[in-house]
Amino acid sequence: MRLSNHAIIAGSAGGTEAATVELLRADILGSAEEMVGRIREQVPEYAPDAGAHPSEALRRGVDLALRRYVEMLDQHVGRGARAGPARAGDWREVYRALGATELRAGRSLEALHAAVRICARVASRRLRAFAARHGLPPAAVAWLAEAIFDNIDEIARVSAEGYARAQEDSAGERDRRRRRLAELLVADPPPAPRALAAAAAGAHWRLPRRLAVVALAAAGPPARPPLLAPEILSACDDAEPYLIVPDPEGRAQVRALVNGLARHRAAVGLPVAPEHAARSLRWARLALELAGRGHLPCRRLLWCGDHLATLAVFQDEALLAALGERRLAPLAGLREDKRRLLAETLLAWLRCNQNANEVAAHLHVHPQTVRHRLRRLTDLFGEQLRDPGLRFELELALRAECSGGVRRAGKAEQR
Known part of the structure; x- marks a missing residue:
């Protein structure tokens, strides 16, 4: 926002804008405790009994917002900003980091923005009380109120950037772990049970009792990676793509999954225990190969369970x-x-x-x-x-x- 310059603040307090800022400074910096208290009362995710205690990070964020507000006022009245937390580094990076911290703590972006709005309301109310206390007319403090909301809007925007960036990083890391888990499941020889359990836990994927591997054969140009249910592990970007389907309950579930994959033929391996996923993949790929050579029906979807004799005959x-x-x-x-x-x-x-x-x-x-x-x-x-x-x-x-x-x-x- 471009703040307009006011020459003299009218009213009983008299003086310049700089004098008003000096009077207001202590009130601004002293409002942190009230803001933190209101946030913890009104936003459940910051309540004292919300599990992990966000008090320290919350207090740091409020203090920084208030110091940045004071800094904006100093710049407006032509006084260089004083050294402090808001000047020690790029305040934007601090709030981006705060947004990322909120994501990692499991709190929502809505909760963070609710906290920011509470700060704005508290600051606005205290500003009106300050004006009344010093006999200042509304016009004399209008620019101060505008600066409050400019500050809050900018903080909300920058913290949302940090939150979104952390979401992307988290999703990327999760995808890398899930891809690594898929590779581990179909490894031959199979991984040790402890290694498999650790990889599944790291990917936030529950090891099923049984799973089936679906081998895919592209029937056209590479398609955009499909949107899959979170329980499906995908290696669709592999040279020989495949999916891992946990606890396949019936053919309808797998058929619907494959129908969502454009330009692909598929073969469904037999359901096996997780440590034997490589076998399911091997059978599924053999079925695709035999269909391509005319030994099995060339259908959009093949079920290895329907062709056990042929698969057994062609193993060697x-x-x-x-x-x-x-x-x-x-x-x-x-x-x-x-x-x-x-x-x-x-x-x-x-x-x-x-x-x-x-x-x-x-x-x-x-x-x-x-x-x-x-x-x-x-x-x-x-x-x-x-x-x-x-x-x-x-x-x-x-x-x-x-x-x-x-x-x-x-x-x-x-x-």
């Missing part, structure tokens, strides 16, 4: 290829189209409990066609079809064969 593809090469060797010399028809028929026969009629319905062919193929398969595989253990291995190899999962030896020669 080198071993799976070796199994296929050994068990499906009787098909190796056939033309590609003939091999495919016989492989599909044999897999259906194993799945349909060796019932030719069910196989025919499943493949949409005549039962006689199925029986013809089965005679050919009996000639090729012989004893393997009668041994339960070998039939199980055959089914695994055929599942991979029919989904394109086995690289067959001698394929080039067949062409």
